[in-house]
Amino acid sequence: MNRTPLLDLAGQHRWIRVEIQEAMRRVLDSGRYILGPEVKALEEEVAAFSGTRHGIGVANGTDALLLTLDAWGIGPGDEVITSPFTFFATAEVISRLGARPVFIDIDPETYLLDVEQLEQKYTPRTRAILPVHLFGQPADMDEVTAFAKDYGLKVLEDAAQAIGAEYKGRKVGSFGDAASYSFFPTKNLGGYGDGGMVITDDEELAKKLRSLRVHGRGSQSKYHHIALGYNSRLDELQAAALRVKLRYLEAWNEARRVKAEIYDQSLADLPIVIPTVPADRKHIYHLYIIQTRRRQELMKHLRDQGIDTAAYYPVPLHLQEVYRDLGYREGDLPVAEEVSRRAMALPLGPELDEVAQDGVVAAIRDFFLG
Known part of the structure; x- marks a missing residue:
């Protein structure tokens, strides 16, 4: 009996094997394996693809969410509104920072955040909204961003499953203050291991994220630290492979x-x-x-x-x-x-x-x- 997999990653690789091998050989020969020219190029290409100014490569999609919320100073006593129908990481990062996830129900037809319920879940402790573009379908971003603007909230788009999806002619990730991508192998743009990226138009946020991903490093030297950060770096091999796949x-x-x-x-x-x-x-x-x-x-x-x-x-x-x-x-x-x-x-x-x-x-x- 022939098996039909949910997703045929091996079949995908067969189509692009030669290009992937050449990209990885280029990295191996270079001697640069972490946050080098392949990562920089991928950041620029993904940001351009998404219609944003900055891309910041990180270790995985979960960290893309976590570091962004941390960069905004979200922590104990704060609340973040999000969906209960999504992968656990969406809420986990909120809790990991000591904040409280506030769940609102979903639309029965699209499975996306029911924006009609935002008002009733808002409190003075609400700091951000984390809408999820679930299964590849964009959330109701006009309503989310309008509500956020009225109440002075940040918007972080969880676009882990939706790179390339469009809402009213614009790519997801270009509506909120920032957005997260996951490059987990099963994603539409998936690597050969973990990887993630934050995209944003906010230059100051991009600067903070580039510091946080390398242990809160400052600009003076690799041993000068200005914040408590993370070890969350995208490696060159993943970036080189993702650059090949991005073309397709x-x-x-x-x-x-x-x-x-x-x-x-x-x-x-x-x-x-x-x-x-x-x-x-x-x-x-x-x-x-x-x-x-x-x-x-x-x-x-x-x-x-x-x-x-x-x-x-x-x-x-x-x-x-x-x-x-x-x-x-x-x-x-x-x-x-x-x-x-x-x-x-x-x-x-x-x-x-x-x-x-x-x-x-x-x-x-x-x-x-x-």
Whole structure:
């Protein structure tokens, strides 16, 4: 039985193996392995791609969030509003700084932050909003940024899953005060290990982040420190590989959209929920998410036929054990809780061929229609 993976990273690599090998050979021959010319070039290229002035490479996407909030001085006594339906790191970084994540429910159609609830969750302790561009779909940035401006809040876009996605004709990451990217291997722009980046138009923030990522180093020498920082540096090998992949990103994202449309058309008559994309967004389908009340049964049916799937996200953040002391109870954020019980990802990626995708569709239709 041929296996259909959720994402075929090995297949992607085969297409660009020679270019990747040449890029890595260039780094190895140079003798520069941390924060060298490849990182600088990638920072400039990603910032330009995203429509921002500065890129700051860091060790991973989590650090991209953490260092930015730290640079803004967010800490004990502060609150940051964010989504309960996302990867744990989004809230974890808030808590790691001693601040409090404040969760608001999600829109039932897009799974994004329900901006209508911002007002009721705001308090005098609120310092920032952390919207998530989830699964590759942009959040409602006009509403988020307008609310933030009215109340003097910072906006940090979690764009870990959405590099290249667009909201009203502009790339995500160019709306807030800063944005974070993850280059984890499974991302649309993924490396061969961990990596991340902050993008921003704020020159002072960029300067602070470049200091924080190297132990709070000052400008006088490598042994002069002006802040308590981090060891969060993007390495040259990852940057060189990511520069190769960045050249293909727009084409890969378009291929994802084409395959997502095939799923849309092929599954529309079944008793499942397929993705909803507002007309003013360009979704890049980091994941293709459906909902069904029979999630576990369907996942087993597909697994038995060699088709990989995954549940996203089975436990919403406000109900995680580590956040028990925040006082949330089941039923507090009903949309996120219901989606967490029903949402699952189907195989998708630029490498998913027509035969494999037809097999996924046939298996799902057989499950529901017999």
